[in-house]
Amino acid sequence: MASPCQSCGACCVSYRVTLPRAELDTSPGGWVPATLTDPYTPTTACMREHPETPSRCIALAGxxxxxxxxxxxxxxxxxxxxxxxxxxxxxxxxxxxxxxRRCGLPPLTGL
Ligand code: SF4
Ligand code: SF4
Structure with missing residues (x-):
């Protein structure tokens, strides 16, 4: 059965995703493509927003x-x-x- 996340994506357009700069692939052992992030604080970065849809993560497709x-x-x-x-x-x-809820989708209740 497909995960509900595959037909959702609400979190990827609702919340800013911040990450330690240590996770960037420009840091030793890091893995997140730095080219898809912006600086956030001196020690953190954030996923870049889509240029045409603020708050939507640039990495989300669909x-x-x-x-x-x-x-x-x-x-x-x-x-x-x-x-x-x-x-x-x-x-x-x-x-x-x-x-x-912000995206007009019903809650996942597990029922
Ligand atoms: S909001 Fe919940 S259901 Fe939707 S993609 Fe994120 S984790 Fe999955
Ligand atoms: S990187 Fe962006 S698209 Fe991928 S799961 Fe995180 S918020 Fe969603």
Missing amino acids: TVGQWVSCTIYAQRPSACADFAPLAMIGIGDEACNEAR
Whole structure:
């Protein structure tokens, strides 16, 4: 069964994703493409926003609520990998369901 995340993407257009600069591929051992990020604080970066859709992560492909894909899935920040870990089996947490609410999608209740 497909993960609900594959037809959602709400979190990727709702929240700014920040990450330690140590996760950037320009740092030793880092993996997140630095070219898709902007400086945020002296020790952190953030995923760049889409130029035409502020708050939408530049790495998100597809249409929210229909079909989406993270184009850097294997290299996404740890904040993304750790977000709402049970959503993939249909159980959203507060932040997941708030993002879905903002996008007009129903909560994931696990039912
Ligand atoms: S974690 Fe929640 S908000 Fe994010 S894509 Fe999955 S279902 Fe949507
Ligand atoms: S890096 Fe991928 S998972 Fe993280 S916000 Fe952007 S599109 Fe979503």
